[in-house]
Amino acid sequence: MTKILDAQEFIYNGNDLGAVYSKENTIFKVWAPTVDKISVIVYESFDDCLGKKHEMIKGEKGVWELKLIGNYKNKYYNYLVLNDGIERETPDIYTKGASANGEKGMIIDFSSINPDNWANHKRPAAINRTESIIYEIHIRDFSSSEYSGMKNKGKYLAFTEKNTKTPIDVITGLDHLKDLGITHVHLLPVFDFASVDENTEEYNWGYDPYLYNVPEGSYATNSHDGTVRIREFKTMVQALHENGINVIMDVVYNHTFTKINSPMDILVPKYYYRTDDYGNYTNGSGCGNEIASEKPMVRKFIVDSIKFWAQEYKIDGFRFDLMALEDIATMKEIENQAKSINSNIIIYGEPWTGGPSSLSQNMQMKKGSQKGTQVSVFNDDLRNALKGDSDGASLGFVNGGKGFELEIKKGIVGGIKYNNDICNFTQNPGESINYVSAHDNLCLYDKFEKSNPHNTPFEREKMNRLALSIVLTSQGVPFIQGGTEILRTKQGNYNSYNAGDMINKISWNRKSVFLETYEYIKGLIALRKSQKVLTLDNENDVRKSLKFLDSPCNSVAYELTSTFAGDYDNLIIIHNANNNEIKFIIPDTDEWIIIANELEVNVLGVCKGDKTCQSDIIVPAISSIILCK
Missing domain, CATH: 2.60.40.1180 (Golgi alpha-mannosidase II)
Structure with a gap:
């Protein structure tokens, strides 16, 4: 059946799926060719338990439609789907708002929610991707420390607070980011994910998608009222923009938190996921399922979602989790569509999978597949050459390993074919995201404590500086794990995805302890930004x-x-x-x-x-x- 649905007669190209609001009416459209019946349930508020049911009409291309006359501004809705005699309620996969934990979708009037001056606020000046300096951070980690000086701990609004300091007057937060000189903040997942209860203080990195076009509610001051997360998310973006910092979203279009109970599978069973010849879900993500990006209506959903975030939320970049699970054609379409909205958008991702995938190897967006595009990939070759393995005691160039000079040179030229010996996987250096640590695996400080226990603490601090100095003076796109500039530790936890604030927080008190290293990294960033020759994006120029x-x-x-x-x-x-x-x-x-x-x-x-x-x-x-x- 899923192959039949790829036929032209079922491919819908309209840009109006979901709930399209106006003061006069709201039009609902949902693509679900194989189900027997769909109704819309409209709820007056997030705590309305009854709602009012309206039956939809099935039209061409398998699209169900309903037009409701009247003003349904910021009301809530779900679909009631009848299939094989079983009726199930689900949010719309295209919904742009939600109540707590995605229980209800939302009919959104964005104009009534936007912060002041949202439409005309000043965005950072356009720069080439190799002029970017990316700083990866989790929303809660940024502010949850008792030393952060921020009031909105663990929330979007923490990124809007100015003049925050530790108890001994060391600068933290937004002012720290400005002072450091980074150009982009890379936020770990901020779309609605299902691995935490939004009514509690539970912690997770968020690589568990539920509603792709809705901001996560646990980072809002009120998770129940769907307008709050939208306004506060935009307030965060606006504050970062007005302080010269671009915003990158970490996106996870490779799997969903669940499959059989997911909105995708309720609306079009098994279509959105890859399956084997026996109809079993395949598991290239390592999370129980993998999204079938190569299918026309799945590709459309992913591209529509990227366009939505770029247009409505003015997002400046997208980092793709397990990008090799996205087929090459989809990634090229994302590049084209995103760049047509904002030529300054940066796109990059992990050029690997989480396990064996049913997507053929020649369709996977792996290292090398990005050649000649504006899609960049993480350079794990340089990462491993710099420090050794990510969780163990093996050594790399900066911490005592021998014979890594050639691999370091390959990283310094941005992975291009510099000559027959110094060559790697890129055509132009901007395709290489140069890094030594990220949220996965041990922090750099913890790695050196494990691999170099017999070196002095100051020698390990110097290893940290040397690693970042190579990243920040190499051709390509430098990427820093948030907190590495003040020797962040997670107390040796190499997989802290649900370990909570005590392990994951940025301990801002470390800045005063390692202030010399902070100033050193700040100086390297300033040097890079002052010298165009450090930011070349053409192989011949290098x-x-x-x-x-x-x-x-x-x-x-x-x-x-x-x-x-x-x-x-x-x-x-x-x-x-x-x-x-x-x-x-x-x-x-x-x-x-x-x-x-x-x-x-x-x-x-x-x-x-x-x-x-x-x-x-x-x-x-x-x-x-x-x-x-």
């Missing part, structure tokens, strides 16, 4: 501008030559991963200005230690040196 230089074992050095206005003519960057200092021979006898040493980064020249060098320079253990002229 080959022309970047030259690797001879350096001792377990170190990597290279020179960048720039013709951009405002750039230094030349930069030399040296990364020394040895536990001892090295002597680096500069390839000319000119005087070079030192703009980064092991203590500080300053685009105008360091204040601590030697200010210039000539012919050679001593590079301290586990550190980077950056020179300019």
Whole structure:
């Protein structure tokens, strides 16, 4: 049956699925070709238990329709679906609002909910993807610490609070993000997910989708009234925008929390999911099901959803969970549609699956499939080369491993084919998301505590700095796990998806303890933003501008030559991963200005230690040196 539904006679191309509101009427449309009967139940409020039933009429393409005359502004609704003699109630998969826990969908009049000046608020200036500096954070983690100084702990509104500080006057929150200099905040899932009760303080990362076009209610100050989550979500986006920060949503179009009881499966049984030849659900996500993005009406739903968030909520980017489960054609359509709305939108994802998928290998959006597109992928090759494995005791370049110089060079050029030896999976460097840690697995601090227990705490702190200095000076798109700049810890928990605030919170009191590292990372970000030659997005430009230089074992050095206005003519960057200092021979006898040493980064020249060098320079253990002229 699901193959029959892919026929042209069942493909609906209209842009009006869901509840389309106006003051005069509301029109409901739902695609459900195989069910026997559908009615709309309209509820006066979120706590109305009775509702009023209105039968829908089935039309062409398998679309059921109902037009209700009158003003149904911000009322609630569900569908009552009769199939094989069984009647079940479900929210609309296209609903744009909901009551607590998605029990009822909502007829939304967005104009009555928007915060002041929403339509015309100032958004950050457009930048190329390689000029982005992405900062990944979970809504609750950002503010839940007792030291955060934020009033709206665990809520969207925490991102709107200014002048927040720890008890000893160290800057936190929104002001911290502005001061650090990041360009994009990547929010772990903020669509409605089913793994927490929105009426409690339960914790989850949220990779458990229920209603894709509705903001999660547990992060709102009131989860029952569906207007509150919408207004507060937009207030957060507006505050970040007006402070120069773009907003990226972490999206999970690869599986749903449940399958048989999901709105998708109630409306069109088994169509939205991949199944094997016997009709069994396949499990490429590792979560019990996988969404069939390659089917026309599934692809339409995903693309419609992305367009909705980009248009209605002014979202600036999308990170795709387990992106290899999305077929290549769907991802290219998402790229086209999203970029047509906002050419500044950034799109990236994980180029792997969560297990064997029934989607054929040549259709999966894997590493390499993104070549030549504006879709970027996580560079786990660089991640592993930098630190070793993510949860164990193995070593990488920065923490004592040997022989990783070639892999580090591949990361530095953004994964392009620089030459026959230095080459990887990208066509242009912007396709590579360069990172060393993310929400999954051990935090970087915890990883080094596990893999390097015999090093001193300060040596492990230097490993943290060196890893981020490589990420922030490589070609491609730098990505930082929120809190890494202040040596965030999760107390050794490598899979903290439901571990609660005590484990997951950003402990803002650590900022004062590791203030020197914070200032160092802040300096690297400022340096990157000041030098166009660090943000190239063309393979030919990289080959022309970047030259690797001879350096001792377990170190990597290279020179960048720039013709951009405002750039230094030349930069030399040296990364020394040895536990001892090295002597680096500069390839000319000119005087070079030192703009980064092991203590500080300053685009105008360091204040601590030697200010210039000539012919050679001593590079301290586990550190980077950056020179300019």
